[in-house]
Amino acid sequence: MSVTPTVRSETDVVARQDPELAEILLAERRRQATTLQLTAAENFTSPAVLAALGSPLANKYAEGYPGARHHGGCELVDLAERLAVDRAKALFGAAHANVQAHSGSSAVLAAYAALLRPGDTVLALGLPHGGHLTHGSPANFSGRWFDFVGYGVDPETGLVDHGQVRALARAHRPKAIVCGSISYPRHLDYAAFREIADEVGACLIADAAHPIGLVAGGVAPSPVPYADIVCATTHKVLRGPRGGLLLCGSELAERVDRAVFPFTQGGAQMHTIAAKAVAFGEAATPAFAGYARQVVANARVLAGRLAAEGLVVVTGGTDTHLITADPAPLGVDGRTARARLAAAGMVLDCCALPHAGARGLRLGTAALTTQGMREGEMRTVAGLLARALTDGTRAARVRAEASELAAAFPPYP
Structure with missing residues (x-):
């Protein structure tokens, strides 16, 4: 990646104002530079992404969406959000993108809010087999608000057992099926999940937090043509800021947007959205x-x-x-x-x-x-x-x- 003095200069600014915190920032910088970062969910952003995160857009309160904000003075942040949305749509071939979700979990929450009601049955990969907290953990909103049924992977091969997925879908008739994992090392067969979802009249939600960067780079299959809603993060392989992303067709655009704001979130983090725009631009190269x-x-x-x-x-x-x-x-x-x-x-x-x-x-x-x-x-x-x-x-x-x-x-x- 191209390198600028952004990291050092911004730390120097903190050092003049708050030496105690600056030492923590410098220590973390040393830790990252002197150990091997093998965490699958982490990456290093470009200096341009870091610069956008520390930009004056952090000062702007921007509840709502471009052209329909609840605060004045949003003309320029509207441009930044439109740029992020347009780049995300082009990058992933989606009809609609929402870039306001604060995290991957926030994106999944919004997807559930757009498609489900409390008490609905949802079929998702079980937590012992690599499912995420938002896939039905009793400690998470998902496990408290919805009736989750877990499918698994074959104990010998470690691969998703589509026969079990189909049998559980027929038995439980879920309102939605979630495909995605925090630890599945193989490509998911989105077409097979779509077929099963259609057979039982379920919506299909793809939690693509891990593979979405590989999708952007053209080395992993895209869930966009198959899923009703795709939830993702903008960090990990995508190498952007920490945040969430939702992709869907035009028929669900309004429901997804309203599920993010005002249903599950307040004001958008405009500095993060600007950094997402930078990352989407980088990922298109x-x-x-x-x-x-x-x-x-x-x-x-x-x-x-x-x-x-x-x-x-x-x-x-x-x-x-x-x-x-x-x-x-x-x-x-x-x-x-x-x-x-x-x-x-x-x-x-x-x-x-x-x-x-x-x-x-x-x-x-x-x-x-x-x-x-x-x-x-x-x-x-x-x-x-x-x-x-x-x-x-x-x-x-x-x-x-x-x-x-x-x-x-x-x-x-």
């Missing part, structure tokens, strides 16, 4: 398409090397940026493995595995690829990871090597 291809190539190499090091890679590999792996053959459970890797300078997550009660590792290649790492570095990362897991006493040595590798590819030189 040939350079981003090349980046997306490299993300997948890196993930496939990393998955193969992790398997060679003795971890069990769920589904036997990946089609995406995301890898799910079981470290049990190396003598550690998922939580212990995550802690050992953190001590060794590698940051990633735990996740549920398809077999009951087990926890594994979820990691991704989006951030490392943004830094410029390629297949050779993925082989090095796999070796570092395996060494940290097999012998916890090596943490200091592995951390030094991980820091050296990270320093060779600074996210913001």
